[in-house]
Structures are given as C-alpha cells and as structure tokens.
Amino acid sequence: MFSEIIKNVKNSTPLVHNITNYVTVNDCANILLACGGSPIMADDIEEVEEITSICSALVINIGTLNSRTVESMIKAGKKANELNIPVILDPVGAGASKLRTDTAFRLLDEVKFAVVRGNVSEIKVVGRSDAGGIRGVDASVADSISEENIDEAVQYVRSLSQKLSVVVAVTGSMDIVSDGTKSYVIRNGHPSMSKITGTGCMLTSIIGAYCGANRETIAEAAAAAVCAMGLSGELAYEKMKKNDAGTSSLRTYLIDFMSKIDAEMLKEGGKIEVRQ
Amino acid sequence: MFSEIIKNVKNSTPLVHNITNYVTVNDCANILLACGGSPIMADDIEEVEEITSICSALVINIGTLNSRTVESMIKAGKKANELNIPVILDPVGAGASKLRTDTAFRLLDEVKFAVVRGNVSEIKVVGRSDAGGIRGVDASVADSISEENIDEAVQYVRSLSQKLSVVVAVTGSMDIVSDGTKSYVIRNGHPSMSKITGTGCMLTSIIGAYCGANRETIAEAAAAAVCAMGLSGELAYEKMKKNDAGTSSLRTYLIDFMSKIDAEMLKEGGKIEVRQ
Amino acid sequence: MFSEIIKNVKNSTPLVHNITNYVTVNDCANILLACGGSPIMADDIEEVEEITSICSALVINIGTLNSRTVESMIKAGKKANELNIPVILDPVGAGASKLRTDTAFRLLDEVKFAVVRGNVSEIKVVGRSDAGGIRGVDASVADSISEENIDEAVQYVRSLSQKLSVVVAVTGSMDIVSDGTKSYVIRNGHPSMSKITGTGCMLTSIIGAYCGANRETIAEAAAAAVCAMGLSGELAYEKMKKNDAGTSSLRTYLIDFMSKIDAEMLKEGGKIEVRQ
Numbered sequence: 001m002f003s004e005i006i007k008n009v010k011n012s013t014p015l016v017h018n019i020t021n022y023v024t025v026n027d028c029a030n031i032l033l034a035c036g037g038s039p040i041m042a043d044d045i046e047e048v049e050e051i052t053s054i055c056s057a058l059v060i061n062i063g064t065l066n067s068r069t070v071e072s073m074i075k076a077g078k079k080a081n082e083l084n085i086p087v088i089l090d091p092v093g094a095g096a097s098k099l100r101t102d103t104a105f106r107l108l109d110e111v112k113f114a115v116v117r118g119n120v121s122e123i124k125v126v127g128r129s130d131a132g133g134i135r136g137v138d139a140s141v142a143d144s145i146s147e148e149n150i151d152e153a154v155q156y157v158r159s160l161s162q163k164l165s166v167v168v169a170v171t172g173s174m175d176i177v178s179d180g181t182k183s184y185v186i187r188n189g190h191p192s193m194s195k196i197t198g199t200g201c202m203l204t205s206i207i208g209a210y211c212g213a214n215r216e217t218i219a220e221a222a223a224a225a226v227c228a229m230g231l232s233g234e235l236a237y238e239k240m241k242k243n244d245a246g247t248s249s250l251r252t253y254l255i256d257f258m259s260k261i262d263a264e265m266l267k268e269g270g271k272i273e274v275r276q
Numbered sequence: 277m278f279s280e281i282i283k284n285v286k287n288s289t290p291l292v293h294n295i296t297n298y299v300t301v302n303d304c305a306n307i308l309l310a311c312g313g314s315p316i317m318a319d320d321i322e323e324v325e326e327i328t329s330i331c332s333a334l335v336i337n338i339g340t341l342n343s344r345t346v347e348s349m350i351k352a353g354k355k356a357n358e359l360n361i362p363v364i365l366d367p368v369g370a371g372a373s374k375l376r377t378d379t380a381f382r383l384l385d386e387v388k389f390a391v392v393r394g395n396v397s398e399i400k401v402v403g404r405s406d407a408g409g410i411r412g413v414d415a416s417v418a419d420s421i422s423e424e425n426i427d428e429a430v431q432y433v434r435s436l437s438q439k440l441s442v443v444v445a446v447t448g449s450m451d452i453v454s455d456g457t458k459s460y461v462i463r464n465g466h467p468s469m470s471k472i473t474g475t476g477c478m479l480t481s482i483i484g485a486y487c488g489a490n491r492e493t494i495a496e497a498a499a500a501a502v503c504a505m506g507l508s509g510e511l512a513y514e515k516m517k518k519n520d521a522g523t524s525s526l527r528t529y530l531i532d533f534m535s536k537i538d539a540e541m542l543k544e545g546g547k548i549e550v551r552q
Numbered sequence: 553m554f555s556e557i558i559k560n561v562k563n564s565t566p567l568v569h570n571i572t573n574y575v576t577v578n579d580c581a582n583i584l585l586a587c588g589g590s591p592i593m594a595d596d597i598e599e600v601e602e603i604t605s606i607c608s609a610l611v612i613n614i615g616t617l618n619s620r621t622v623e624s625m626i627k628a629g630k631k632a633n634e635l636n637i638p639v640i641l642d643p644v645g646a647g648a649s650k651l652r653t654d655t656a657f658r659l660l661d662e663v664k665f666a667v668v669r670g671n672v673s674e675i676k677v678v679g680r681s682d683a684g685g686i687r688g689v690d691a692s693v694a695d696s697i698s699e700e701n702i703d704e705a706v707q708y709v710r711s712l713s714q715k716l717s718v719v720v721a722v723t724g725s726m727d728i729v730s731d732g733t734k735s736y737v738i739r740n741g742h743p744s745m746s747k748i749t750g751t752g753c754m755l756t757s758i759i760g761a762y763c764g765a766n767r768e769t770i771a772e773a774a775a776a777a778v779c780a781m782g783l784s785g786e787l788a789y790e791k792m793k794k795n796d797a798g799t800s801s802l803r804t805y806l807i808d809f810m811s812k813i814d815a816e817m818l819k820e821g822g823k824i825e826v827r828q
Contacts, residue, residue: 042373302579317616
C-alpha cells in the first residue's frame with residue numbers, strides 16, 4: 001500500500017499550493033521538491049483561487065498569520081473544496097494566542113479539510129472547537145505520547161477524527177494518524193528533530209504532496225508521509241552523529257534523505273502499526 | 277570579456293536592492309554575497325526609493341507579490357530609472373494567475389528594465405505584453421529548449437529583446453541571453469538544479485550584481501552571470517554525487533561554488549556560444 | 553560567570569519572541585534552537601502581546617520592516633516592559649533610510665530596551681537619537697574598530713550606554729559590550745562571517761535567549777552571547793577551510809557549532825577582556 005503511495009507521488013509530481021509562514025517556507029518548498037512534489041507559494045487574495053485551481057493540494061499553515069493572509073486562506077480553502085482538491089491544515093501555535101486559536105476554529109468551520117496535522121497540544125486545541133455544531137472532544141490525554149499512554153492517545157485521535165470528519169495526524173515522540181476507523185501508530189523519527197525549526201511545517205507540506213497524488217487513500221497517504229519524514233529524520237540523525245556535525249547539518253541531511261527515500265527504503269525502514 | 281566582468285563584480289562589491297519573494301529571499305541574499313555583491317532587501321513604499329538610490333542595481337521578483345509590494349516595486353523601479361540604475365525583472369509565475377501576469381505587464385509598461393530573466397513559459401507570457409504599444413511576439417516556440425529547436429528559440433528571444441528593448445535571459449535546460457543583436461547560448465548547468473527551489477530567483481539577483489558592476493555591457497554581464505550560475509550547478513551536482521548526498525546539500529554546494537568561482541574558473545568551465 | 557550564563561540558557565530553554573525580517577528569520581529560529589533556546593515568530597498586532605507574555609525575551613529587528621509590523625513592535629515592546637521581560641533591539645539598516653532611522657528612534661523612545669545590538673554605523677545612528685530628551689552622543693569614532701581605535705571606541709559605547717540607559721553591543725571586526733560602567737572587548741569571530749547574511753540578526757536573537765535566561769546579569773549575558781557567536785564563527789571558518797568548502801557551508805557550520813558550544817568550550821575559546 002505505502003509503496004504504491006510513494007510511487008504515485010514520484011510519478012505525478014503533485015503541485016502543492018502553500019499559504020504558509022515566512023519562517024520555514026523555504027524548507028517547505030525544498031522538501032516538497034525533495035519528496036517528488038512541486039511547490040507554489042501565493043498568499044494574495046486576488047490570486048489564491050487561481051493558484052489553488054492549478055494544484056493537486058492546498059496546504060494552510062497558520063504560523064505568522066496576519067489579517068490579510070487569513071482571508072486568503074479561507075478563500076483558497078473554499079475554492080479547493082469546490083474543486084475537490086484536498087486541503088491540509090497545520091494549526092501552528094493554536095492555543096498560544098486567541099488569534100491563532102480563533103483562526104484555526106474559523107478555518108475548520110468554513111473549510112472542509114482532508115487532514116489536520118499538529119503536535120498534541122495544538123491538536124487538543126483543535127479538538128475544543130465546536131466545528132460542525134458538535135461540542136469539543138475531551139482532551140485529558142497527556143501532551144507527550146509514549147508507550148504508556150498510546151492506547152488512550154489513539155482513542156482520542158480516533159474520536160477527534162470522527163467528530164471533525166477529517167484525518168487527524170498527531171506528531172511527536174510517537175505519531176498517530178487516524179481516519180476515525182483505521183489508525184496508524186508510527187514509531188519512526190528521532191528526538192533531535194525538535195532541535196531544528198520547521199519539521200512540523202515540512203511534514204504538513206509533504207502530506208499535501210502525498211494526498212494530492214493519492215486522493216482516494218488520504219489516511220494512508222498521510223501515514224506514509226509521516227513515516228517518510230520520520231525515517232528521513234532517523235537517517236539524518238545517524239549521519240549527523242557519524243560526521244560529528246550539529247543541528248544545521250541535521251536539517252540538510254533530513255531534506256537530503258527525503259530526496260533519496262523511495263518505496264523500497266520506506267518499506268524497509270518504516271515502523272508502522274495498523275490498529276483497526 | 278567575461279573575465280573582466282567577473283573581476284568588476286569582485287572589485288566593486290555592488291550593493292543590490294531586492295524586492296523579492298519570502299520563499300527564496302535568504303538564498304538570494306547569501307548568493308549575492310557569495311558572488312561578490314552585497315544584498316539589501318526592503319519593500320516598504322516609504323523607503324524603497326531611498327534604498328534604491330544607494331544601490332548599484334534593483335532586482336524586482338514577483339514571487340509572493342501582494343498589493344502592497346507591487347506599488348513599492350513600481351516606485352523603486354521609477355526611481356532607479358531616474359538615476360540610471362539597472363533594473364532586473366524576474367516575472368516568477370507569470371501566466372499562473374491574472375495578478376502575476378498583469379503585474380508583469382504593468383511593470384514592463386511603467387519601468388524601463390535592463391534585463392528580464394525567466395523560464396521559457398514565463399518569458400512567453402512576457403512576450404504577449406503590448407508594452408510600448410507593440411503587439412506581442414509570436415511564441416510558438418516550445419517550452420523546452422533543446423539542440424533541436426535552439427535556432428528557433430534564439431530567434432524568438434532576439435525578437436522579443438528587440439520588441440521590448442531589454443536584454444532577455446531565458447533559462448532552462450539550455451540558456452539564451454540576447455540584446456536583440458548579439459545572442460549568447462549557454463550550455464552550463466545540470467537538470468538536478470530543478471530539484472531545489474530558487475535557482476531562478478538566485479540567478480536573477482546575481483544578474484543584478486553583475487549588471488550593477490558592468491553598466492556599459494549589460495548583455496555580456498547577464499550572460500556571464502548565467503554562465504557562473506550554471507557552472508556552480510554543474511560543480512555542485514558532481515560533489516553531490518561524489519558525496520552520495522541529496523538535494524539540500526546540492527543547494528549548499530551551489531552557493532559554495534558561487535563563492536569560489538573566479539575569472540579563471542569561469543573561463544575554463546564556461547560553455548558560451550556567441551551568435552551574431 | 554560566563555559558564556553560569558550558558559548553563560542557565562541550556563537548563564531553562566528560554567522561549568524568545570522575534571518580530572523580525574523575512575530574510576534571515578529561518579536562521580534566527582534555527583540558531584535559537586541550536587543555542588538552547590526556543591523561537592516563536594509572530595507579528596500580527598492582534599497577537600503580539602499574548603505571544604510576548606508567554607516568552608522570556610522579545611527581540612525586535614527592523615530589517616524589512618513595514619508600517620504594519622512597526623505598530624506590532626511598539627505594542628509588543630510595551631507589553632514586555634509592563635511584564636519586565638527583556639527587550640532587545642537590532643536597528644538593521646538604521647541610517648540607510650528615513651523610515652528605518654525614524655523607526656529606531658521611535659522604538660527607543662517608546663520602549664525600554666535591555667540591549668541594543670548593531671554594527672558601528674547602525675549604533676552611531678542610534679546614538680544620534682535624543683531618546684529620553686538627551687542630545688545625541690558624539691560619534692566621531694571610525695566605522696571600523698581595530699586595536700588602533702579600541703580605547704576611543706569603548707569610550708564611545710560606554711557613553712552611549714549611559715545616555716540611553718541600555719546595554720550597547722557593537723559588533724564587527726572587534727566587539728564591544730558595555731552597560732555604561734563595565735565594558736567587554738571580545739576578540740572572537742572571523743572576517744569571513746561577513747560573507748553570510750544574518751550573522752548580526754542571529755546574534756541578536758541569541759542575545760535574546762541569553763538575556764531571557766539571565767535577567768539579573770544582562771550585560772554579561774549579552775557579552776557571553778557575542779562571544780559564543782564569535783567562537784562558532786571561528787570554528788566554522790576553520791572547518792570550511794579544512795573541507796575546502798564555501799560560504800553556504802560556513803553558515804551551516806556556524807549553526808552546527810552553536811549547537812555544540814557548552815560552558816567548557818566557551819571558557820576555553822572565549823577571548824574576552826573586561827574593562828572597568
């Protein structure tokens with residue numbers, strides 16, 4: 001299944017429209033190219049609909065949002081919905097300010113997302129939204145996912161996915177992807193990835209490429225993207241250690257490995273558990 | 277000739293004002309320093325004229341344009357014209373949205389450019405403008421330039437240059453620079469360069485530095501910049517292969533080699549054909 | 553003293569709010585992580601107060617400022633003052649345009665800064681402000697600091713610090729940090745650092761992290777940050793030479809070494825002279 005997904009990305013070079021923050025935008029563009037997709041960034045309200053229309057997926061990332069770009073996100077998202085193009089949300093910093101939380105809620109209310117990806121605390125904020133008129137899901141799950149609380153965490157992510165009718169991807173020390181029925185627990189990645197900025201943003205952009213090339217299997221595509229990112233991080237960490245390098249080299253190696261990962265490497269290195 | 281041009285850059289450290297996109301801006305700044313120039317980025321309408329006034333060249337790049345920055349581009353461009361400072365246009369994504377196409381046309385109408393650089397499809401869009409009241413040039417030339425259609429492509433670029441009274445630089449698998457009389461066909465570069473974002477933007481910024489330091493020989497300066505960029509890409513690709521690295525390392529090596537290329541390396545590695 | 557300061561950073565992971573330019577923002581975020589801090593970038597006026605409130609320090613950098621972000625800077629700065637959170641100013645390009653100079657003056661007038669960091673020419677512009685109703689300090693000191701004029705330069709920085717009641721950090725071929733009483737002359741660093749963009753911006757962000765984790769010893773924290781940055785630059789230069797690499801690798805190595813420097817390395821490699 002995952003082999004097919006990654007091959008579809010490499011073969012179709014999905015163009016991904018990103019409305020994203022100016023901190024990690026260059027890394028998002030480069031890792032999209034590395035994974036086999038193609039990036040386009042555009043945030044002016046006059047052009048976002050046209051740009052979305054020529055793309056295979058739309059990624060909305062609310063880091064460094066402002067009043068101008070929020071309106072562009074909504075407009076692009078609605079256009080993507082109209083054209084049945086998958087839309088991915090990265091609610092960066094939801095919970096850190098009212099503006100970010102409100103924007104995440106507004107986006108969830110006005111746009112139909114295919115995937116929402118965030119860390120546990122961001123996803124828990126998203127879970128408090130009453131999008132679709134349904135009250136928020138209880139989020140007593142801890143902010144750090146480990147083997148100790150993985151069952152509870154999977155249950156939470158599954159419920160949230162059902163409530164929001166969206167594939168939810170929670171990433172951290174362990175990753176969970178759920179479509180409300182099937183759930184994937186992914187044990188790739190390395191803690192050192194938290195020492196570079198933008199690993200979350202980059203992953204969300206890659207999910208855009210994977211979903212754009214695999215519209216019929218969104219949850220599997222998101223899980224494959226999470227797995228490819230984690231595997232790249234693992235391999236990058238090993239190379240950093242071997243070369244006695246530091247965190248900027250880690251970032252370089254991460255994108256390097258993303259440009260090298262193919263179906264075979266993913267099959268060999270992926271640590272994915274499926275839970276029905 | 278090209279030796280002189282690159283020496284002029286290294287000796288005069290031209291300061292280049294960039295009004296550019298937030299995706300590749302850091303790479304543009306770093307490669308400007310690498311090539312021997314110096315970058316300054318400023319896009320607020322209140323300061324662009326002053327900043328342009330202290331610079332040797334102005335680079336206008338319409339990637340991630342918005343209504344605020346378009347006005348700054350026009351204002352800076354007019355100031356540069358007034359002071360006889362060369363202005364370079366990169367019509368990123370012209371044709372992908374009405375906003376970008378219209379902005380490219382408006383810029384060509386209101387500002388006198390020294391050089392326009394883009395890929396074939398962007399340049400063909402530019403060619404449709406009726407800037408100066410002249411109807412667009414026929415653009416039946418294919419989007420990919422190869423040895424098969426190089427004669428036709430050179431003829432097209434030459435005509436467009438004559439029509440717009442601007443040096444036109446078209447880059448892709450083969451590169452063409454023409455001032456309407458002399459044309460340069462450049463066979464440096466490597467296909468892997470398309471796997472990193474911003475090679476086009478970076479080249480346009482470098483053309484700014486080269487033209488800023490060589491105002492009397494704009495076409496030759498643009499051709500030398502195209503050649504230096506292609507050569508850096510070739511050398512970077514070889515190093516990437518040798519090190520079994522990936523596309524992020526390719527980007528690093530590309531800028532590394534730009535910081536090392538001097539008159540001698542350019543003379544030895546440049547593959548430039550002059551056509552009268 | 554400096555060992556304590558760097559340990560405090562590593563142990564407390566200070567969160568630093570950056571309102572900064574889009575050219576070097578990614579490097580600022582990555583080097584903040586590398587030095588042991590944590591970055592958050594936010595510039596919308598609706599959220600800056602909230603974001604500042606959860607941070608240990610606020611860094612205001614006026615590169616690529618615009619009318620929208622200037623108001624956010626003022627608002628965030630006032631909030632930080634209210635909460636006694638140290639605020640660091642990087643007056644990028646002060647003197648290059650009226651907008652930048654006026655903004656630097658306005659910030660100094662409306663916000664109480666803990667540290668101002670710039671190169672000599674920027675700091676001399678800052679010194680002309682009559683913030684606090686005091687006339688500007690005489691700035692006949694040369695733009696390049698060397699062993700020949702170091703005494704005069706230290707005297708100038710000390711006077712300016714007294715006048716503005718702020719720790720002043722001037723960086724260049726030699727670095728000076730003064731709180732108006734004690735002054736530090738730092739002889740780390742390497743000239744090649746000027747061939748990469750953002751070394752100044754990165755340093756200012758690091759000063760934010762160091763001051764955020766050491767609020768009672770702001771001058772020492774700033775001096776330690778300057779020293780750590782210089783030392784990283786030295787080590788990066790040596791590695792670049794050894795690897796026969798170029799300026800993009802230098803940037804990578806610089807951040808790499810920042811992620812490796814600890815109390816011991818700083819003690820061994822720091823070249824700090826204290827002047828009472």
